[in-house]
Amino acid sequence: MSELSQRPENSVVGETIPHESAALHVTGRALYTDDLTPRTKGVLHAWPVQSPHAHARVTAMHTDAAYDVPGVVRVLTAADLPGVNDSGVKHDEPLFPSEVMHHGQAVCWVLGESLEAARRGAAQVEVDYEPLPALLTIHDAIDAESFQGARPTAQRGDVEGALARAAHVFEGETEMAGQEHFYLETQASLAEVDDAGHVFVQSSTQHPSETQEVVAHVLGVASHQVTVQCLRMGGGFGGKEVQANGYAAVAALGASLTARPVRVRLNRTQDFTMTGKRHGFHASWRVGFDDDGHVVALDTTLTSDGGWSLDLSEAVLARAICHVDNAYWIPDVRIHGRIAKTHKTSQTAFRGFGGPQGMLVLEDILGRCAPLLGIDPLGLRRRNFYAEGQETPYGQPVRHADRASTAWDQVLTTAEVARRSQEIAVFNAAHEHTKRALAVTPVKFGISFNFTALNQAGALVHVYKDGSVLINHGGTEMGQGLHTKMLQVAATSLGVPLSKVRLAPTRTDKVPNTSATAASSGADLNGAAIKNACEQILTRLVEVDAGRNLAWEEVVHEAYFARVPLFAAGYYRTEGLSWDAAVFRGTPFKYFAYGVAAAEVEVDGFTGAYRTRRVDIVHDVGDSLSPLVDLGQIEGGFVQGVGWLTLEDLRWDTTEGDHRGRLTTQAASTYKLPSFSEMPEDFRVAMLEQAHEDGAVYGSKAVGEPPLMLAFSVREALRQACAAFGRPGVSVELPSPATPEAVYWALETARRTVSTREPAGA
Ligand code: MTE
Ligand code: HPA
Ligand code: MOS
Numbered sequence: 001m002s003e004l005s006q007r008p009e010n011s012v013v014g015e016t017i018p019h020e021s022a023a024l025h026v027t028g029r030a031l032y033t034d035d036l037t038p039r040t041k042g043v044l045h046a047w048p049v050q051s052p053h054a055h056a057r058v059t060a061m062h063t064d065a066a067y068d069v070p071g072v073v074r075v076l077t078a079a080d081l082p083g084v085n086d087s088g089v090k091h092d093e094p095l096f097p098s099e100v101m102h103h104g105q106a107v108c109w110v111l112g113e114s115l116e117a118a119r120r121g122a123a124q125v126e127v128d129y130e131p132l133p134a135l136l137t138i139h140d141a142i143d144a145e146s147f148q149g150a151r152p153t154a155q156r157g158d159v160e161g162a163l164a165r166a167a168h169v170f171e172g173e174t175e176m177a178g179q180e181h182f183y184l185e186t187q188a189s190l191a192e193v194d195d196a197g198h199v200f201v202q203s204s205t206q207h208p209s210e211t212q213e214v215v216a217h218v219l220g221v222a223s224h225q226v227t228v229q230c231l232r233m234g235g236g237f238g239g240k241e242v243q244a245n246g247y248a249a250v251a252a253l254g255a256s257l258t259a260r261p262v263r264v265r266l267n268r269t270q271d272f273t274m275t276g277k278r279h280g281f282h283a284s285w286r287v288g289f290d291d292d293g294h295v296v297a298l299d300t301t302l303t304s305d306g307g308w309s310l311d312l313s314e315a316v317l318a319r320a321i322c323h324v325d326n327a328y329w330i331p332d333v334r335i336h337g338r339i340a341k342t343h344k345t346s347q348t349a350f351r352g353f354g355g356p357q358g359m360l361v362l363e364d365i366l367g368r369c370a371p372l373l374g375i376d377p378l379g380l381r382r383r384n385f386y387a388e389g390q391e392t393p394y395g396q397p398v399r400h401a402d403r404a405s406t407a408w409d410q411v412l413t414t415a416e417v418a419r420r421s422q423e424i425a426v427f428n429a430a431h432e433h434t435k436r437a438l439a440v441t442p443v444k445f446g447i448s449f450n451f452t453a454l455n456q457a458g459a460l461v462h463v464y465k466d467g468s469v470l471i472n473h474g475g476t477e478m479g480q481g482l483h484t485k486m487l488q489v490a491a492t493s494l495g496v497p498l499s500k501v502r503l504a505p506t507r508t509d510k511v512p513n514t515s516a517t518a519a520s521s522g523a524d525l526n527g528a529a530i531k532n533a534c535e536q537i538l539t540r541l542v543e544v545d546a547g548r549n550l551a552w553e554e555v556v557h558e559a560y561f562a563r564v565p566l567f568a569a570g571y572y573r574t575e576g577l578s579w580d581a582a583v584f585r586g587t588p589f590k591y592f593a594y595g596v597a598a599a600e601v602e603v604d605g606f607t608g609a610y611r612t613r614r615v616d617i618v619h620d621v622g623d624s625l626s627p628l629v630d631l632g633q634i635e636g637g638f639v640q641g642v643g644w645l646t647l648e649d650l651r652w653d654t655t656e657g658d659h660r661g662r663l664t665t666q667a668a669s670t671y672k673l674p675s676f677s678e679m680p681e682d683f684r685v686a687m688l689e690q691a692h693e694d695g696a697v698y699g700s701k702a703v704g705e706p707p708l709m710l711a712f713s714v715r716e717a718l719r720q721a722c723a724a725f726g727r728p729g730v731s732v733e734l735p736s737p738a739t740p741e742a743v744y745w746a747l748e749t750a751r752r753t754v755s756t757r758e759p760a761g762a
Contacts, residue, residue, distance in 0.1 A: 004528060005692065005699040007623065012491040012498050013698045016627045020484040020503070021232065021477075032234050033188040033204045034265045040190065044073055046254060046264045047118035048106035049125045050273065054134035054343040054661020058098050058107055058127060065124040066110055071117025074258055075125065076109040076250065083220030087246035089210065090149075090310040093346070095218060095249055100129070101308035102344050103652075103661035104273030111254050111262060134343035134661050136654045138175075138282045138305045141340035148306055148341040149314045154321050154393045154584040157332035162297035166288025168373060174285065174364045176357060176736035178305065179278035179350055179644040180665075182673055183478075185234025186271040187244055191215075191251035192261045199226045199252050205244035206236045206476050207516035212508045214245040215252045226252070229507040236478035237640070238349030241516045242312055243275050272666045276348035277650060279304040279316055281357040287365050293375045295384050297332040300324065300361060304354070306339040307346040312353075313339045318450045318581075320354035322394055322588065324361055326709075327404045327444040328384040333393045343661055344652060349518060351640060352705045355445055360645075360736065363441060363712045367719050371731045377716065378417070378440055382408060385442070395585040396446075398592065404442050407596040407618040407688050411440060414686070415598040415616035424600070428724045433605040435747075436613070437720035440598045441713040443619075445706035446589030447520060452577045454515040455590075457525035459570040461490065461533040465560050467553040469494060469501045471533075474514025475526040476506050480704050481629030482522045488626055489527045489697060493534035496552055511569075520702035523625060524590070525572060527697035533570025540564050591693055593701050595619035597638070597710035599680070603721040608744025610718060612642070615680035617710055622693035622701030634685050634707040641711025643674040646718065646738045672739075718743055726750030 007013065024030035037043050063075040078085050078096035087095045096108055107127055112118030135141045163169055189203040199219065205211040208228040216226045228248065233240060247264045254262035266274065285300040302320055306313040317337045324335050366384075370377040385408075386401040411417070417440060424436045448455050459473040471490045477483045483503050491498045504510070515525065544559045559566060579586040600613045617634060624630045648671060653659045665671040692699040715738055722732045725747040732750050735742040 051100035056129035066121040072121035162332035181239030183235030233478040278350035316354035320358035323355040323358035435724035439716035455574040459529035520704035528572035536568040597713035599713035614682040623699035637707030641708035
């Protein structure tokens with residue numbers, strides 16, 4: 001066993017403890033970025049002037065009238081920029097655009113003594129636009145050949161030959177919508193500049209180091225002149241991985257021009273209309289099966305809807321391509337990907353980061369082809385699982401493949417899938433207008449950033465003379481419980497009780513050059529860095545102790561007087577990763593996280609309304625660092641996935657006319673999120689036992705994103721329930737999201753279909 005994963009007896013990691021801020025969360029005392037505004041003197045408030053066009057040239061801007069509004073202090077425009085007019089990670093996002101690229105894009109910002117003054121000032125800014133044609137759907141973009149970024153292909157073997165030889169070949173298209181992050185705390189930043197010109201930005205950002213870089217770039221100063229701090233976020237879900245940067249830059253620019261603190265905090269409508277979402281995807285595919293239902297070949301082209309700029313779209317596409325296989329072995333395969341450029345918000349990271357979109361393609365294929373092959377979906381999925389050591393389409397050997405089958409078997413047993421499937425058949429035979437179905441789906445998700453360089457982290461650990469410990473690390477807290485885990489890791493590595501350890505807010509002047517807290521790797525990377533720092537200190541203390549077994553306080557006290565340093569910087573980088581982007585091959589992931597879910601739904605044949613009657617999950621978190629936190633991540637991830645697949649329905653106005661390109665779902669009233677009524681009525685979550693992950697911090701596994709994809713079980717159960725309204729063998733095409741309306745039309749189609757079973761080789 002590696003030293004990193006070895007866990008001492010009675011360790012604090014693995015203890016079931018609440019989130020470190022749970023009490024503050026539930027009493028409303030936890031401070032978020034914008035809670036600092038009333039605690040800061042003389043803050044100016046910012047309001048954006050938003051484009052009423054999806055695509056237009058800005059021909060003139062008249063700001064004079066804004067200054068006539070009482071309380072307006074300053075209008076920020078491109079002319080004010082000391083640095084570079086760009087806030088994009090790919091340098092394609094002017095902060096103040098001369099060509100607007102989506103409806104709602106900010107063209108300039110107004111600062112006021114109050115939010116109301118800023119808002120009224122913004123209303124007085126006159127902007128002249130020359131409207132240009134706008135592409136709003138993936139199909140518009142494909143037709144116009146409007147793409148951006150790299151167009152990679154992962155391939156192995158001879159796809160054409162294998163398809164030609166396959167006993168059964170099917171082809172089709174799969175389309176899926178995006179998703180709004182709907183973090184409870186919208187984008188927020190508060191910036192101040194001190195007498196020496198040092199810029200301090202508090203930001204709700206998953207990536208303080210990058211926010212610091214973008215602020216420095218826009219202000220034309222060096223990074224050491226900018227400090228970014230993130231206390232905590234009220235949710236990020238990927239939506240603050242890069243998209244916090246621009247708002248921090250606006251606040252910093254305002255602060256540096258006015259010498260006053262400046263606050264940017266989007267309201268919900270602004271956040272909806274200005275920030276990126278999960279990428280919608282389109283896939284066209286051809287798949288071949290042998291007579292036993294083994295997938296023998298897959299050829300697919302994925303097109304993501306990137307929106308107006310690149311943002312993280314290339315990395316998201318890479319992860320999508322690397323997850324089409326999910327838990328299934330595909331001998332001959334070609335997966336091609338491209339990014340559509342459309343006149344919409346720039347779509348961005350969202351929990352799963354393209355993985356869910358890639359996996360949906362093959363899950364959709366299996367769900368649609370099972371009836372065509374005359375094989376039950378359960379059996380079809382199971383027989384295609386990876387065997388140990390088989391390689392993914394991008395060449396990484398699959399390790400611990402047995403965990404997928406172990407979790408599968410456990411779910412089948414504990415959820416009594418066989419017995420309940422029979423009961424469901426009896427129920428369905430007796431109910432013409434209500435149908436039930438039970439589906440089981442697996443998850444295999446690669447852990448590490450696809451981009452190898454990002455897999456590093458730093459930490460700073462101080463032991464004070466009284467034996468109390470203060471830790472700092474580069475990760476950010478967004479509700480996922482990272483800080484809780486980091487406290488547990490520090491207490492475990494130093495061998496002190498949890499009460500001895502405190503954690504200080506994440507800031508760039510404590511730990512530099514950090515990666516985003518993303519790719520579910522926050523605990524793996526920062527935990528290992530903290531452990532490394534603690535071990536450096538511990539090694540020194542062991543020498544001071546010299547076998548005397550002194551109490552912690554005593555040895556710390558002696559160490560100080562012996563002039564032994566009581567603080568250390570820790571560092572970690574994930575070993576063994578490789579990636580060749582040119583040929584799309586390598587070992588991008590340290591390991592895979594596995595999970596299996598069984599979901600039972602009931603669908604009403606008159607309306608398409610449905611209930612989730614029961615969900616059983618077995619999920620692999622390795623040896624859990626913090627079981628309660630992990631449970632919350634599994635439940636929350638699953639429910640967020642169910643929202644994406646069955647409820648949340650982003651609509652843009654695509655009609656020609658004045659509102660073309662406007663997002664019509666701008667609030668919780670028109671954008672349906674999961675609520676208590678959509679929870680599974682019976683929800684049973686178990687963690688896979690004996691799942692120690694060698695080589696990861698204290699044997700644990702990343703948990704933040706993988707459970708989201710357990711929600712495929714609900715989508716597949718809905719598909720099967722729709723099929724139950726038709727004759728046996730009917731193949732159901734289910735849109736994503738499978739809203740009640742979509743489910744209704746799917747079951748109505750199933751009712752009317754005589755048979756979709758195709759002859760072999762069709
Ligand atoms: N859980 C909560 N409560 N809030 C969040 O914003 N973000 C998710 C996941 N779980 C998120 C969450 C995403 S997108 C990621 S990548 C991981 O948490 C990031 O944190 P980790 O690396 O510490 O798991
Ligand atoms: N996940 C999240 N963020 C990222 C990734 C990833 O795999 N790669 C680059 N940024
Ligand atoms: Mo998560 S989408 O990697 O922030």
